[in-house]
Amino acid sequence: MNLFDVSQVQHQYGSIPVLKNIGFQVKLKEIFGIIGPNGSGKSTLIRTMSGLLKPSQGEILLNNKPIGSYRKQELAKLIAVLEQEGIPPLSFTIEEVVAMGRYPWLKPLSDLSRQDELIVHDVLKNLGLWKIRSQAVNTLSGGQRQMVSLARAMVQQPEVLILDEPTTYLDIGHQTLVMEHVRDWHRTQGITIIMVLHDLNLASQYCDRLLLMDQGYVQSYGTIHDVLKPETISSVYKTDLIMIEHPVQHVPQFLLTSK
Amino acid sequence: MVQKLKTKRFFWASGLSALLLLSLVLSVMTGSVHLPFALSLKILLSHLPLIQLTPTWSLAQDAIVWDLRLPRVFLAIVIGAMLSSTGVAFQGMLRNPLADPYILGVSVGAAFGAATSMLFFRNSSLLGYFTTPLFSFIGALLSLWFVMALANHHGQRDRETLILAGVVVQSLIGAFLSFLIAISGQQMQEIVFWMMGSLANHSWLDVGMLTPYLALGYLYLALQQRDLNLISLGESAATHLGMDVEKKKIWVLIVGSLLTGAAVSVVGIIGFVGLIVPHLMRLIVGPDHRILLPLSTLAGAIFLLWADTVARSIIPSREIPIGVITAFIGAPFFAYLLKKGLRRGQV
Numbered sequence: 050m051n052l053f054d055v056s057q058v059q060h061q062y063g064s065i066p067v068l069k070n071i072g073f074q075v076k077l078k079e080i081f082g083i084i085g086p087n088g089s090g091k092s093t094l095i096r097t098m099s100g101l102l103k104p105s106q107g108e109i110l111l112n113n114k115p116i117g118s119y120r121k122q123e124l125a126k127l128i129a130v131l132e133q134e135g136i137p138p139l140s141f142t143i144e145e146v147v148a149m150g151r152y153p154w155l156k157p158l159s160d161l162s163r164q165d166e167l168i169v170h171d172v173l174k175n176l177g178l179w180k181i182r183s184q185a186v187n188t189l190s191g192g193q194r195q196m197v198s199l200a201r202a203m204v205q206q207p208e209v210l211i212l213d214e215p216t217t218y219l220d221i222g223h224q225t226l227v228m229e230h231v232r233d234w235h236r237t238q239g240i241t242i243i244m245v246l247h248d249l250n251l252a253s254q255y256c257d258r259l260l261l262m263d264q265g266y267v268q269s270y271g272t273i274h275d276v277l278k279p280e281t282i283s284s285v286y287k288t289d290l291i292m293i294e295h296p297v298q299h300v301p302q303f304l305l306t307s308k
Numbered sequence: 309m310v311q312k313l314k315t316k317r318f319f320w321a322s323g324l325s326a327l328l329l330l331s332l333v334l335s336v337m338t339g340s341v342h343l344p345f346a347l348s349l350k351i352l353l354s355h356l357p358l359i360q361l362t363p364t365w366s367l368a369q370d371a372i373v374w375d376l377r378l379p380r381v382f383l384a385i386v387i388g389a390m391l392s393s394t395g396v397a398f399q400g401m402l403r404n405p406l407a408d409p410y411i412l413g414v415s416v417g418a419a420f421g422a423a424t425s426m427l428f429f430r431n432s433s434l435l436g437y438f439t440t441p442l443f444s445f446i447g448a449l450l451s452l453w454f455v456m457a458l459a460n461h462h463g464q465r466d467r468e469t470l471i472l473a474g475v476v477v478q479s480l481i482g483a484f485l486s487f488l489i490a491i492s493g494q495q496m497q498e499i500v501f502w503m504m505g506s507l508a509n510h511s512w513l514d515v516g517m518l519t520p521y522l523a524l525g526y527l528y529l530a531l532q533q534r535d536l537n538l539i540s541l542g543e544s545a546a547t548h549l550g551m552d553v554e555k556k557k558i559w560v561l562i563v564g565s566l567l568t569g570a571a572v573s574v575v576g577i578i579g580f581v582g583l584i585v586p587h588l589m590r591l592i593v594g595p596d597h598r599i600l601l602p603l604s605t606l607a608g609a610i611f612l613l614w615a616d617t618v619a620r621s622i623i624p625s626r627e628i629p630i631g632v633i634t635a636f637i638g639a640p641f642f643a644y645l646l647k648k649g650l651r652r653g654q655v
Contacts, residue, residue, distance in 0.1 A: 125550030139540055140595045153550035160310050
């Protein structure tokens, strides 16, 4: 069963084409990764899939309905998005920012119910943010802020989580922390995850299937082993790589080689 | 969490309301004829329904309180509330703590609209008393649209650009306005004094005319408090949470322009109220608009009431334009915010 069905999507910024004839499907309850070099169109693609950007041409179906036909609030109940930048340095507290994730579920003119507050509290406890919940967001490190972002997305209770390079600004400790929580969420709630990743090694460890983009085209698309071939990756990223097998997880991993 | 917010809001709103009432009495007793506190209070109370007091005061004293000073006090309260709530709305929606109707050139746009109607449509009976506020609103809206269009660069809008665009529009419309005044002949002095911002020579009629604007405008903004919070996460994040950002932004800016336009059409340009008051309140009660909007509105009323009391009493038998007082406080404050913002990269 397909959750997303993307067909013949094209997009231009002015006269510059950024997405060229993109077509693929995302299955229900899988972890789907999108990889590719800088400027290959990954972020634009994600923006069209989250309903933020209407592509110049082509069709994106979510649960067999065009994504443009959803009302904004309906869409927010289905899709949560974790942006690369995370949360701006606000003086709102962690708890207040996380509670904003309930917005799509609130009735007009009403505030958070007791039920909503319990959902917020549960998530704060699960992500280890409970003790610091009254701290202002602008006092947090980048890693903590990304955890707050994730908490807000969880409180939103979506069916799909879209992440745009969630680990870019994080140290390896926080990278693993964020990724592990995302995977736990996927396992316990059965939500679908779509993520743009820079790091090929993370992608191969956490994703079920991958889409490799290059210069606005789909370069290849399929399972980890279909997509992560050393010759393809070397030519797309224009660099020399060595591929080895992960000793524990038995998935492809790449090593950079200095010249 | 919601309960805690409500308690905090109740506590602060009660405190500020009490302060506002106290300020009202203090302002009424101040002036060229000094009236004792108790007497002023009694005269005020005697006008309330269901309260019977035997007059121990003269008719002249009653007239000073009820016909001269009180309308002016209420005018200050209403205008202060209008400008301050507009400041909160603009800053929230534009995600720019420097956005204020005066700095963005909206006030001068409104003044231009109002001056146009005063000069050319003085005797138009089409809308009667509402002609000037309508022109003022249109002027405010056009100048805001112009500023936004200037500051927009491929959908990106940074803080300094918006302020610069405000400066550009302010100078241009200011020039048009000076030109209008220069050719206006006899009415020149009247318009110049009005434009500098003054609460003098107004009656209950003006208070009555402005109050519906404040009530409706505030009601609309109060219904957007949650959205104003959400937009602080950024426009795309707010969209992902189901908010129709573009639509909300346009409506909030229109309502803000309407409030500014109505205020300017009666009392001229009074700057910086929408900048100083919300900023101070944000420092005290935090960024949550569910508490920031009502408290800034109250605090704006108190602030302008005191500014006007100073304006009319600091030099005996002379009146200083209130815009001068707010600029004396506001301009250094603006400079401080700008400096702080440049150093830290954020205000």
